Amino acid sequence: MFISPMRMDAREKPFSDQAYVFEPKIDGHRLLLSRNGAETRLFTRERRECTRQYPELLNVPADGDIVLDGEVSCIDAETGAEAAGLAEERLMLADSRKIHSFSLQKPAQYHVWDILFYKGRDLRGLPLVRRRAILESVLPENEAFRLVPQTDGHGEALYRTIVERHMEGMVAKRKSSPYVSRWSHDWIKIMNYRHEEVAITGYRKDGFGWLLSKEEEGVCRPAGMLEQGVHLKHRKAFKKLSKALVSGEDEQFVYLMPQIQAKVKSIGWTRHGLLRSPELIELKL
Missing domain, CATH: 2.40.50.140 (Nucleic acid-binding proteins)
Known part of the structure; x- marks a missing residue:
């Protein structure tokens, strides 16, 4: 099941606000995961199916039917760090042998920040903090699946860390925000240009x-x-x-x-x- 993702507004300068949580922006591309019964399917935000490109993400460490939203990145096995552009390169692959080789040498990690459906229940109308609590309770982390870390209220401190580490940017999310399939002022990206x-x-x-x-x-x-x-x-x-x-x-x-x-x-x-x-x-x- 594909669900059009929630889109982010943008602003230039970081801010702090107790009404928001702040997350580091992951260096990869948007990925929506849907598991229904034994079938798991992966989609980009443009509805392009990319299930074949990420075989290491098909074994979801959660019970039951589920729809997740997040970002996929790829790890350079030599350095152990995320490498800019690797996920986009993986997305372009069609040959199964190349995909398999890529999955071994530059494995994908799915950085999950939201849960939209779980065991037949539509969670999109719940506030973000409630959806996050459910996500943490049903999705254990492993090498392929990670929960995006959150900072409560202190956006400017997180942004300083992001600049020091040469990361892509951060996202501010209003704690009370429901999940909507459109652009929203409740989610704001601040890029580290x-x-x-x-x-x-x-x-x-x-x-x-x-x-x-x-x-x-x-x-x-x-x-x-x-x-x-x-x-x-x-x-x-x-x-x-x-x-x-x-x-x-x-x-x-x-x-x-x-x-x-x-x-x-x-x-x-x-x-x-x-x-x-x-x-x-x-x-x-």
């Missing part, structure tokens, strides 16, 4: 996207694609300037000399050295 100075070294021919590069030791290396936060005025100014900077092209991109600079914010770097979800702050023309 990092800022970078980059050069725009090309653009996509089909659709919008600017190629980014980062200078390191006098050498420009690829840093990803900018698609967010670019207003029409930025696009017009860029188009006017870029005509004189073209250095080449191929079927997909027009390449530019690295003379247009930009300041962007992102949630860090992938293990392949690219910015994760960069967003434009300032275009330096």
